[in-house]
Amino acid sequence: MSRPDPAHTHDPARHLSPARVLDVDPLLADPKTRIVVCCGSGGVGKTTTAAALGLRAAERGRKVVVLTIDPARRLAQSMGIDSLDNTPRRVKGIDDSAGGELHAMMLDMKRTFDEIVEAHADPERAAAILGNPFYQSLSAGFAGTQEYMAMEKLGQLRARDEWDLIVVDTPPSRSALDFLDAPKRLGSFLDGRLIRLLTAPAKLGGRAGMKFLNVGMSMMTGTLGKLLGGQLLKDVQTFVSAMDTTFGGFRTRADATYKLLQAPGTAFLVVAAPERDALREAAYFVERLAAEDMPLAGLVLNRVHGSGAGGLSAERALAAAENLEEPRIVDQEGGKAVLRNSPDTYDSSGSPTSETPAPAAAEASDGGSPTENAGNTERSVDQLTAGLLRLHAERMQLLSREQRTRDRFTALHSEVAVTEVGALPGDVHDLAGLRDIGDRLAANERELPDPADDSELPHPDSRPEASA
Amino acid sequence: MSRLQVVSGKGGTGKTTVAAALALALATEGKRTLLVEVEGRQGIAQLFETEALPYEERKIAVAPGGGEVYALAIDPELALLDYLQMFYKLGSAGRALKKLGAIDFATTIAPGLRDVLLTGKACEAVRRKDKSGRFAYDYVVMDAPPTGRITRFLNVNDEVAGLAKIGPIHNQAQAVMRVLKSPETAVHLVTLLEEMPVQETVDGIAELRSARLPVGRIIVNMVRPEVLDAADLELVRTAPRSTVARSLSSAGLGGARRGGRAERLVDPLLTQAEEYAERYALEQEQRAVLTELGLPLHELPLFAEGMDLAGLYELARELREQGVS
Numbered sequence: 176m177s178r179p180d181p182a183h184t185h186d187p188a189r190h191l192s193p194a195r196v197l198d199v200d201p202l203l204a205d206p207k208t209r210i211v212v213c214c215g216s217g218g219v220g221k222t223t224t225a226a227a228l229g230l231r232a233a234e235r236g237r238k239v240v241v242l243t244i245d246p247a248r249r250l251a252q253s254m255g256i257d258s259l260d261n262t263p264r265r266v267k268g269i270d271d272s273a274g275g276e277l278h279a280m281m282l283d284m285k286r287t288f289d290e291i292v293e294a295h296a297d298p299e300r301a302a303a304i305l306g307n308p309f310y311q312s313l314s315a316g317f318a319g320t321q322e323y324m325a326m327e328k329l330g331q332l333r334a335r336d337e338w339d340l341i342v343v344d345t346p347p348s349r350s351a352l353d354f355l356d357a358p359k360r361l362g363s364f365l366d367g368r369l370i371r372l373l374t375a376p377a378k379l380g381g382r383a384g385m386k387f388l389n390v391g392m393s394m395m396t397g398t399l400g401k402l403l404g405g406q407l408l409k410d411v412q413t414f415v416s417a418m419d420t421t422f423g424g425f426r427t428r429a430d431a432t433y434k435l436l437q438a439p440g441t442a443f444l445v446v447a448a449p450e451r452d453a454l455r456e457a458a459y460f461v462e463r464l465a466a467e468d469m470p471l472a473g474l475v476l477n478r479v480h481g482s483g484a485g486g487l488s489a490e491r492a493l494a495a496a497e498n499l500e501e502p503r504i505v506d507q508e509g510g511k512a513v514l515r516n517s518p519d520t521y522d523s524s525g526s527p528t529s530e531t532p533a534p535a536a537a538e539a540s541d542g543g544s545p546t547e548n549a550g551n552t553e554r555s556v557d558q559l560t561a562g563l564l565r566l567h568a569e570r571m572q573l574l575s576r577e578q579r580t581r582d583r584f585t586a587l588h589s590e591v592a593v594t595e596v597g598a599l600p601g602d603v604h605d606l607a608g609l610r611d612i613g614d615r616l617a618a619n620e621r622e623l624p625d626p627a628d629d630s631e632l633p634h635p636d637s638r639p640e641a642s643a
Numbered sequence: 644m645s646r647l648q649v650v651s652g653k654g655g656t657g658k659t660t661v662a663a664a665l666a667l668a669l670a671t672e673g674k675r676t677l678l679v680e681v682e683g684r685q686g687i688a689q690l691f692e693t694e695a696l697p698y699e700e701r702k703i704a705v706a707p708g709g710g711e712v713y714a715l716a717i718d719p720e721l722a723l724l725d726y727l728q729m730f731y732k733l734g735s736a737g738r739a740l741k742k743l744g745a746i747d748f749a750t751t752i753a754p755g756l757r758d759v760l761l762t763g764k765a766c767e768a769v770r771r772k773d774k775s776g777r778f779a780y781d782y783v784v785m786d787a788p789p790t791g792r793i794t795r796f797l798n799v800n801d802e803v804a805g806l807a808k809i810g811p812i813h814n815q816a817q818a819v820m821r822v823l824k825s826p827e828t829a830v831h832l833v834t835l836l837e838e839m840p841v842q843e844t845v846d847g848i849a850e851l852r853s854a855r856l857p858v859g860r861i862i863v864n865m866v867r868p869e870v871l872d873a874a875d876l877e878l879v880r881t882a883p884r885s886t887v888a889r890s891l892s893s894a895g896l897g898g899a900r901r902g903g904r905a906e907r908l909v910d911p912l913l914t915q916a917e918e919y920a921e922r923y924a925l926e927q928e929q930r931a932v933l934t935e936l937g938l939p940l941h942e943l944p945l946f947a948e949g950m951d952l953a954g955l956y957e958l959a960r961e962l963r964e965q966g967v968s
Contacts, residue, residue, distance in 0.1 A: 562871040569947070602839075
């Protein structure tokens with residue numbers, strides 16, 4: 176049931192009017208744009224948006240790679256990357272008449288970690304690291320590893336310089352912000368003071384003035400050893416020293432990736448749906464990106480609903496539906512539609528309009544033979560129509576809720592450019608579907624009704640019907 | 644009925660809401676439940692419209708019939724200090740460790756230690772008894788990590804027991820696994836009638852089963868009301884436009900003649916119905932996939948206006964009526 180809405184004075188079909196409209200095409204076409212990062216909370220269509228943007232850019236002549244983290248199976252299949260091998264694969268079936276290419280890959284976090292080790296350690300040491308139980312646990316996905324590996328992979332792809340545009344999907348984190356923090360966290364952990372204390376007691380002990388640290392350290396390793404079991408601590412120490420000597424500076428790498436994200440040429444897109452929680456998260460993200468000096472291009476608002484009959488309000492549709500359902504009871508009892516078309520029924524339902532409904536008989540000659548349907552079918556058509564009207568009422572209520580949440584966001588962040596993508600009833604599972612989303616992203620198409628409808632419907636029909 | 648009820652689900656399916664509703668439902672008729680949050684999001688506080696929960700068990704709601712719901716947001720850092728205290732009577736040494744970043748190290752990144760502490764704390768609450776030997780809580784409901792991580796989360800103790808082959812952590816890990824793999828525990832998965840969450844549910848159940856973790860129920864959340872049934876949808880395809888136009892007209896929505904207001908409503912309304920039909924078919928498909936799994940299946944209605952405290956009680960009632968508690 177709809178609650179009385181104090182904000183209902185506004186027209187539910189009013190368009191979102193942010194200070195700026197996000198124009199996707201110039202962003203994708205600009206050769207200076209080298210990285211597009213799609214971020215946002217889980218379940219808002221982030222991966223689909225990334226894929227659609229990649230396809231659109233490729234079909235407009237750019238050489239694109241899309242890095243997805245955890246795509247829905249059918250979406251992955253639509254791009255031919257359902258085999259997870261951590262390597263960009265060329266997507267077939269795109270329109271390459273403009274000279275573009277689309278490559279796609281799915282991140283395999285363990286594989287990425289293994290590759291780092293293999294690339295930086297001699298074979299013997301690499302084997303030791305890969306076989307270390309601590310390493311196996313860490314690489315298979317503890318907090319932060321996925322985020323770190325996504326950023327690592329991004330750094331790698333960028334360094335190869337084979338593509339002129341990289342579109343990145345971000346991991347579905349507990350908090351959408353984790354991927355910004357994780358590289359630093361993992362980097363500072365692997366590179367940090369504690370690890371150095373754990374792994375290099377001899378080095379430290381030799382220096383003057385470091386004795387007290389050594390005391391602290393032995394107390395600590397002692398405690399950790401008791402807690403974790405001495406053997407695990409040894410595994411950690413072996414692992415860290417192996418990592419440390421083969422490639423110093425996880426933190427340096429993390430810092431480099433972080434700077435890459437801040438660089439001109441990177442554009443962040445925050446993806447959200449017009450729902451309270453998703454937009455709250457989006458607002459948080461916008462603020463965080465600003466605080467980190469990350470370049471925000473705008474907000475992609477997915478799954479925005481519209482209606483082709485926006486002039487018919489929810490209240491009016493519900494009243495009409497009731498009107499249709501009432502005589503049905505009479506039908507069932509008396510077998511005859513006594514109350515059909517009675518103006519009284521409508522008026523007594525409390526509708527604000529004074530319009531008298533047009534008698535069906537007067538209209539019937541227009542559409543078809545009035546005798547073509549038996550009373551029974553007519554009743555079920557009425558029932559269907561009532562259902563259609565209730566469905567419409569739901570849609571209109573949804574529209575005004577979405578409008579309210581969007582208004583709240585725009586009030587807080589009027590500086591953020593927005594593009595809207597209409598809701599699709601089903602999931603995307605082919606390139607055509609992605610292309611369609613790309614069109615919607617770029618067109619910033621209004622799903623909402625022609626405003627001309629508005630002025631017309633609630634008033635008596637005074638214009639000659641013949642004009643249509 | 645299992646005493647530890649673990650609620651997981653894909654992100655965005657409303658697992659926190661379902662966990663809270665379940666805690667309320669289980670508390671009905673004078674029972675006492677503990678609702679445990681492990682991801683530090685303060686989702687429970689938001690839901691119950693209270694201030695952020697501290698790391699302590701605190702009464703947050705009264706259930707119908709005099710039951711009580713307590714809540715606990717487990718902070719891994721404080722939980723670790725708890726443990727150190729318990730095992731080693733560390734006072735100032737614990738603070739020194741904290742200064743050096745050891746606690747941070749252990750809870751943020753040390754393999755699974757964080758998850759060991761979280762599951763350990765929940766299991767401790769399950770086993771805790773008061774002086775008279777009664778269980779402190781009749782049920783413990785855990786708002787657990789999402790489906791993609793749940794098996795690993797619950798199974799982490801096995802892994803840690805393997806990594807830390809001796810010591811108190813090892814023993815603790817094994818004790819926790821004994822609770823988690825027994826009928827004392829049930830893992831429920833929350834889903835929506837959409838392709839991805841259902842796929843994740845199917846995968847999640849397979850993973851849980853292969854790890855020998857006890858799978859409980861499937862709870863389909865945010866189920867939209869059926870506005871048009873199968874017969875109506877058949878009519879959408881077959882009914883002549885003119886009859887729909889006349890019907891609209893008879894309901895007082897203008898002229899049914901071509902170009903009349905009622906007539907012009909027909910196309911947009913039928914388009915909306917087709918969209919509905921497509922979604923309806925997808926939902927039926929997903930429902931069939933879930934039914935195949937052969938687990939108790941429950942459906943909770945969508946609250947179009949968003950979830951609030953009243954909605955939570957409504958869901959709890961719904962769960963009780965469906966025999967979940």
